[in-house]
Amino acid sequence: MIYFLMGVGLTIIFGMMNFVNFAHGVLYTLGAYFCFQFITMTDNFWVGLLVTPFAVGAFAYLLERVLIRRLYKLDHAVQILITIGVMLVIREAILIIWGTVPKPVSTPDLLKGVMVFGDFVYPQYRLFIVAATSLIAVALWYLLEKTKFGIQVRAGSENPKMVSLLGINTERLFAITFVLGVALAGIAGALLTPIRGADAFAGLEALGIAFVVVVIGGMGSFTGALIGGLIVGLVQSFTAIIWPEGANVMIYSVMAAIILLRPNGLFGRA
Amino acid sequence: MSANQPIYIHLLLTAVIAAVLPIVLPSYVLATEILIFAMAAIGCNLLLGYTGLLSFGQALFFGAGAYAAGLLSIHYNLGLVPTILASILTGAVLAVIVGFFAIRRKGIYFVMLTLAFAQLGYYVAFLAEPITGGEDGLLDVVRPTFTIPFVTEFKFATDTSFYILTSIVFVLIFVAMQRLVDSPLGSVLKAIKQNEARAEAIGYQVKLYKIAVFAFSGAVTAVAGTFYATMLRFAPLSNIDIETSEVILFMCVLGGLGSLYGSVFGAIIFLVATDILADLWPRWMLLLGLLLIIVMLYLPGGLSEATQKAISKLRGSDIKKEGSHA
Numbered sequence: 001m002i003y004f005l006m007g008v009g010l011t012i013i014f015g016m017m018n019f020v021n022f023a024h025g026v027l028y029t030l031g032a033y034f035c036f037q038f039i040t041m042t043d044n045f046w047v048g049l050l051v052t053p054f055a056v057g058a059f060a061y062l063l064e065r066v067l068i069r070r071l072y073k074l075d076h077a078v079q080i081l082i083t084i085g086v087m088l089v090i091r092e093a094i095l096i097i098w099g100t101v102p103k104p105v106s107t108p109d110l111l112k113g114v115m116v117f118g119d120f121v122y123p124q125y126r127l128f129i130v131a132a133t134s135l136i137a138v139a140l141w142y143l144l145e146k147t148k149f150g151i152q153v154r155a156g157s158e159n160p161k162m163v164s165l166l167g168i169n170t171e172r173l174f175a176i177t178f179v180l181g182v183a184l185a186g187i188a189g190a191l192l193t194p195i196r197g198a199d200a201f202a203g204l205e206a207l208g209i210a211f212v213v214v215v216i217g218g219m220g221s222f223t224g225a226l227i228g229g230l231i232v233g234l235v236q237s238f239t240a241i242i243w244p245e246g247a248n249v250m251i252y253s254v255m256a257a258i259i260l261l262r263p264n265g266l267f268g269r270a
Numbered sequence: 271m272s273a274n275q276p277i278y279i280h281l282l283l284t285a286v287i288a289a290v291l292p293i294v295l296p297s298y299v300l301a302t303e304i305l306i307f308a309m310a311a312i313g314c315n316l317l318l319g320y321t322g323l324l325s326f327g328q329a330l331f332f333g334a335g336a337y338a339a340g341l342l343s344i345h346y347n348l349g350l351v352p353t354i355l356a357s358i359l360t361g362a363v364l365a366v367i368v369g370f371f372a373i374r375r376k377g378i379y380f381v382m383l384t385l386a387f388a389q390l391g392y393y394v395a396f397l398a399e400p401i402t403g404g405e406d407g408l409l410d411v412v413r414p415t416f417t418i419p420f421v422t423e424f425k426f427a428t429d430t431s432f433y434i435l436t437s438i439v440f441v442l443i444f445v446a447m448q449r450l451v452d453s454p455l456g457s458v459l460k461a462i463k464q465n466e467a468r469a470e471a472i473g474y475q476v477k478l479y480k481i482a483v484f485a486f487s488g489a490v491t492a493v494a495g496t497f498y499a500t501m502l503r504f505a506p507l508s509n510i511d512i513e514t515s516e517v518i519l520f521m522c523v524l525g526g527l528g529s530l531y532g533s534v535f536g537a538i539i540f541l542v543a544t545d546i547l548a549d550l551w552p553r554w555m556l557l558l559g560l561l562l563i564i565v566m567l568y569l570p571g572g573l574s575e576a577t578q579k580a581i582s583k584l585r586g587s588d589i590k591k592e593g594s595h596a
């Protein structure tokens with residue numbers, strides 16, 4: 001489920017704005033560090049988890065205003081290269097601020113135990129992640145499918161010029177969408193800190209996985225990100241049982257196979 | 271540049287570059303490294319700068335060349351020429367395979383496919399520990415020797431002799447690739463970059479050309495990998511990681527797309543800056559990121575085009591803006 005969360009932000013940004021964000025992974029990492037910071041400051045896990053998305057979102061807003069909005073009209077290749085630059089800058093800034101040693105965050109006491117279903121044991125915190133992500137997925141679905149904002153976003157992804165002609169401020173819409181997408185990466189980062197800690201170099205791996213999720217599901221498709229996340233999760237869990245070291249090989253093979261068989265991913269539009 | 275320069279000019283220019291580098295730089299090792307990565311950046315430029323294909327998997331060919339040379343030198347010790355030929359073959363074959371699949375898709379999917387293949391290569395090399403040394407890398411790579419029968423044997427054991435060897439190969443490769451991009455084949459590649467649909471409509475087999483350019487790119491990059499491994503006497507696993515692809519891409523973009531000299535300058539600037547900054551400030555990558563953003567935003571043609579523009583401005587001639595879609 002967490003893979004869905006990493007992928008969905010990327011897919012919303014791509015689908016709506018036709019913008020390829022290679023800095024997505026490092027923004028996920030930023031979420032993890034913000035979460036760590038807030039937890040250390042307030043000594044309360046829940047505050048950290050709740051404040052992080054807003055903090056990351058605020059950062060995303062600044063980034064969009066200063067740099068990203070200049071890039072929408074450029075070629076994908078240029079977008080990729082520039083966001084790689086952004087990625088380097090943020091990662092190094094993280095290392096300057098928080099140092100090179102990854103920061104651990106402990107699981108909140110409330111969720112330290114395990115759940116037992118028959119002979120199946122599952123850590124409570126992981127269940128919490130699944131629940132929280134499902135909740136976010138439903139909320140997102142509602143936001144994108146049922147609200148006026150969602151209609152505008154979806155219309156914008158079909159034809160931004162037309163939407164703009166209809167009198168909707170697409171510039172504002174783009175900024176909000178970018179912030180939303182990045183905030184989702186931030187939430188993913190924050191949710192995972194008790195499991196993975198905050199590690200500046202985890203961004204690349206996260207980026208890789210987010211792209212795999214999105215590419216499998218189809219760039220720009222919400223359902224696709226959901227299914228893609230599930231597929232990646234399942235493939236990884238199953239290979240982890242049969243051939244633990246091969247999990248990553250399998251993920252990338254599955255992605256390559258899917259792109260080749262279904263050019264636009266499972267749910268992508270042409 | 272409007273007209274193609276004759277070969278001897280390129281031969282001369284690159285020879286001068288190779289001769290001057292060790293004089294101005296503090297060490298032969300740095301100069302060697304620059305020429306090696308210049309070759310890799312040239313390989314990347316063939317794809318991105320001339321054909322418009324953004325490959326995020328150049329490290330795969332680089333790493334493959336390194337492992338090929340390393341394994342051959344350790345187990346068979348075939349000598350210099352066979353080793354280089356073998357790495358050219360390895361790189362080209364791998365690149366044809368990657369190219370064959372990747373060019374079926376365009377845009378972001380193409381990029382993701384090249385990345386996926388490189389990541390596959392990375393994890394395969396990681397898992398194949400008995401062969402590649404896994405995470406530790408391939409140790410004790412031997413520098414291959416070059417024997418002229420009954421006369422002498424070159425061992426390239428010193429930094430200087432190894433640099434001379436590298437520069438000879440660098441000059442040969444540069445001239446060959448310059449010849450390639452100046453050839454009719456090169457013109458087709460540029461046509462594909464400018465307008466793929468039109469190139470196709472005129473009757474060129476765009477896919478074949480793309481696979482061909484992949485083969486050249488893979489071969490050149492693999493040679494670079496070979497020299498890197500023999501220079502270090504070690505083939506680290508990190509040769510195939512995303513970061514290596516990034517660095518190669520970076521040099522290529524920094525120097526300028528669509529100019530082989532640009533790639534060479536990209537490698538020079540990148541590695542010299544790295545060498546100086548890395549000592550001063552461990553977080554120098556931050557500046558690198560900023561530089562990448564600035565170059566892409568304001569100098570889409572890279573440094574070489576910026577210089578060219580400045581020169582032609584001085585001459586008062588007008589050049590059409592072309593590089594905005596790099």
